[in-house]
Structure formats: structure tokens, C-alpha cells
């Protein structure tokens with residue numbers, strides 16, 4: 001049973017980032033005995049000291065040098081909070097009613113009710129620093145993720161090893177029972193949505209639903225739950241200032257988890273480490289680029305490519321680094337994922353991602369490149385690149401397909417205005433270099449070849465090749481064996 005024993009106590013008092021890394025490393029070596037309550041209280045305590053009520057320049061002296069401050073975390077502070085948590089949970093759950101080694105739905109619901117019932121009546125749920133057990137035990141406040149995490153930590157205190165955190169890109173719930181075959185809501189989601197705590201996540205609820213990743217959530221091990229707690233660290237002191245020490249601690253802990261292989265099934269945590277490495281890379285750490293690409297590979301390999309964020313993370317990174325063609329390609333991949341989902345009112349977070357991509361980032365790219373082209377010798381290759389134009393069409397087509405069959409509309413005229421604005425900035429000649437195949441699945445014969453060579457773009461082959469040669473020559477695009485961007489559009493209706 002986890003507990004606050006000599007093995008833990010020897011690390012205290014914690015006086016540096018390295019001391020916290022050593023405590024985590026020691027805990028991670030314990031396999032599924034990682035003590036979630038202990039680690040969450042420690043991180044919450046440090047975050048509270050480094051980010052809350054810090055006067056603007058408390059650690060800057062007259063010579064403008066900033067002396068790094070790391071709080072001293074005493075054993076008895078943590079031990080007292082740990083004892084408070086175990087007393088609350090063990091005092092509220094009568095274990096004689098739950099004889100089985102495995103948790104039951106009643107047990108999980110009871111633990112969720114105990115956490116839920118301890119929360120302050122009314123508070124701003126999406127405020128920062130409400131994710132840890134420190135916040136729960138000292139302020140009776142938790143955010144949506146924090147409630148789910150607290151339920152899992154509580155079940156660990158009660159000795160139920162089968163209760164695990166299950167994560168999508170914007171929601172959290174638990175799995176439990178033999179082979180983790182059961183699921184249960186334990187927290188709320190979003191604003192104005194009735195919580196469904198205690199209910200299972202059924203096939204009807206999760207299929208084609210981004211909030212549940214179409215049945216491909218990240219089901220955590222204990223070490224991945226530690227990674228989720230580290231990912232939820234919030235180094236923000238204010239809207240514009242971050243604690244450098246808290247950011248470094250998060251980066252060092254994510255890197256430790258990465259090196260121990262505990263992020264190998266957790267694309268978002270890999271993306272979080274990539275973001276931190278981009279801000280300040282540490283020698284010997286993997287690069288942002290490598291990490292973003294790994295997050296994508298993990299989602300493709302282990303989650304049937306149903307995750308959106310690995311592509312939007314990578315697209316954002318390429319955009320910031322002005323690699324616009326790669327950014328647009330990543331967003332086209334993201335759109336290819338989202339088109340398999342039906343949009344619902346609980347998907348606002350991913351809606352905002354695509355809104356920003358289509359109505360801010362892409363129009364900005366079109367303007368910047370168009371201006372460059374008119375000012376320089378007309379060499380803005382992006383607006384003359386058929387592959388980029390094809391990716392742009394995939395983005396718009398994917399968003400349209402996302403809306404198809406959805407209960408809530410996605411698009412409005414603002415989207416259409418931005419779509420047409422961006423497309424209009426491309427050189428008209430790129431269109432003749434596009435070969436858009438519309439495959440109708442039932443017409444495809446066994447080796448995937450199209451049966452009838454429908455006249456793409458209404459021209460016969462000969463006319464098309466002449467057009468293409470002329471355009472390629474004019475654009476200085478060397479003759480490709482086949483068209484520069486063969487765009488295969490599979491027009492399958494969502495079932």
C-alpha cells in the first residue's frame with residue numbers, strides 16, 4: 001500500500017527542481033505503486049508557492065538580476081495534507097460493502113460523490129491552478145480534470161488498482177473492473193452540460209464523438225497518470241507572466257517520463273514536452289520536431305489515427321516557424337481526422353482550433369505570401385504550389401464533411417468568406433495542375449483502380465495534359481511523371 005514512509009520522507013525537505021525529479025524518479029520505479037496523492041500534493045504545493053499571490057517582482061533586486069526562488073517543501077506539510085486526504089476518503093467509504101478485489105460502479109460513484117460533495121458550492125471552474133489535490137485539500141476547489149484525477153487517486157488509497165484514468169483531448173473519465181472493461185463518468189464537462197456521473201460511456205455515446213475519441217481514448221497506467229498530473233501543471237503567474245521555475249520543473253518531469261517510456265502511448269503529453277522544448281531546449285533532450293512527429297506516429301499506430309491534437313500541435317509549430325506549406329499539410333491531416341466525427345455542442349474546444357486555423361492562420365499565410373509575391377520577383381512559391389492548394393482543399397472539404405450528419409452546424413458565412421479569400425490568393429494556374437479523383441467506393445474494382453475513367457475536370461486526357469504542360473512550364477515546375485498533386489477524394493457517406 002502506498003504511504004508516506006521513510007522511502008518518501010528521505011527526499012524531504014525538497015529544496016530544488018532536481019529534488020522533485022528524484023522523488024518522481026523513485027516513485028516511477030515502484031511501477032503501479034506510484035503514489036498519486038503524494039505527487040499531486042507536492043506539485044500543487046510548489047505551484048501554489050511559485051504562481052499564487054507573487055508580487056510582480058518579488059525576486060528582482062535593484063541590479064535587475066532575478067534570483068531563482070524555489071520553495072522549501074517540508075515533509076510535515078505534505079504528510080499532514082496526505083493524512084487529511086486518506087482520512088477523508090477512508091472515513092467516507094464503508095469498504096465492508098465492497099468486498100471484491102475489483103471496483104464496482106457503486107464504489108466509483110460513491111468516491112466521485114465524496115470528492116464532488118467536498119467542493120466549494122460556487123467557484124470559477126476554469127480558473128488556473130485547480131487541478132491538484134493541494135487545491136482540493138486546501139481550497140476545496142477542483143477543475144474538471146482535477147475531479148477525475150482525485151477519484152482515481154482516492155481509489156488508489158482504497159486499494160483498487162483497477163480504477164484507471166481515461167483521457168480524451170477534452171474530457172476525462174475512468175475505466176475499472178476485470179480487463180478494464182467498465183467505464184464511468186466521474187466529473188462534469190464544459191459549461192451548462194448536466195454531469196453524467198456514474199453513467200457508463202456507451203457505444204452510442206462514443207461512436208463518431210470527438211469528446212470520446214471514437215473509442216480511442218488514452219487509458220492510463222499509474223505512470224501515465226503521473227504524466228497527466230505533470231501535463232496539468234500550470235506555470236502561469238498571470239495572463240502574461242509564467243514562473244520560469246515551474247515551467248522548468250514541468251519540462252524536466254515530462255522529459256524524465258519520456259525517457260522512462262511512460263509517454264509512449266500519450267500523444268498530448270509528448271506534444272506538451274515538444275512545446276516546452278521549443279520555448280527553451282535543453283541539451284540532450286529530444287527536439288521539438290522529433291517530439292511532434294513522434295506524437296503523430298503514436299496516434300496513428302495506437303489510436304487508429306483518431307486524435308486531432310497531434311496534427312494541430314505540429315501545424316501550430318510549423319506556422320510559428322513560418323514553414324507554411326508544412327503547417328497547411330499538418331492541418332490537412334487534422335481535417336482528415338475530424339471529418340470522421342459528427343460535431344456536437346460539447347466539441348467547442350476542437351471547433352475553436354479549426355476556427356483559428358481556417359479564419360486566422362490560413363488567411364494570414366495567404367496575405368503574407370501574396371504581399372511577398374507582389375513585392376519580390378513574383379517568386380512566392382507557396383501560392384503557386386499545387387500540393388499546398390490541394391491541402392487547402394482537403395482542409396475545407398474535411399471541415400464540410402465534419403458538418404455533414406452532425407446535430408450542430410459548424411460553418412457560417414464567415415468561414416466561407418475566409419475560404420474564398422485564401423483560395424483566391426493562389427495563382428490560377430495551380431488549378432490546372434490538380435487532378436481531383438472522386439472515387440465512388442462501390443465502383444472501385446478489386447485492385448483499387450477506378451472502373452470508368454471519368455473525365456476529371458470535364459476535359460479529356462489529351463486536353464488536360466496540354467494544359468498541365470503549359471502551366472507547369474509557366475510555373476517552372478519540372479514535369480512530374482504524374483500530376484504534382486493527385487488528390488484522391490473518397491466520397492463515402494458517414495454511416
Ligand SMILES: FC(F)c1nnc(N2CCN(c3ncnc4sc(CC(F)(F)F)cc34)CC2)s1
Pocket residue numbers: 144145167168169170171172228231232268269272309312313314316353
Ligand atoms: F495544438 C493545439 F491543439 C493544442 N495545444 N495544447 C493542447 N492541449 C494542452 C494539453 N492538454 C492535455 N495534455 C495532456 N493530457 C490531457 S488530458 C486532457 C483532457 C482533460 F483535461 F483531461 F479533460 C487534456 C490534456 C490539452 C490539450 S491542444
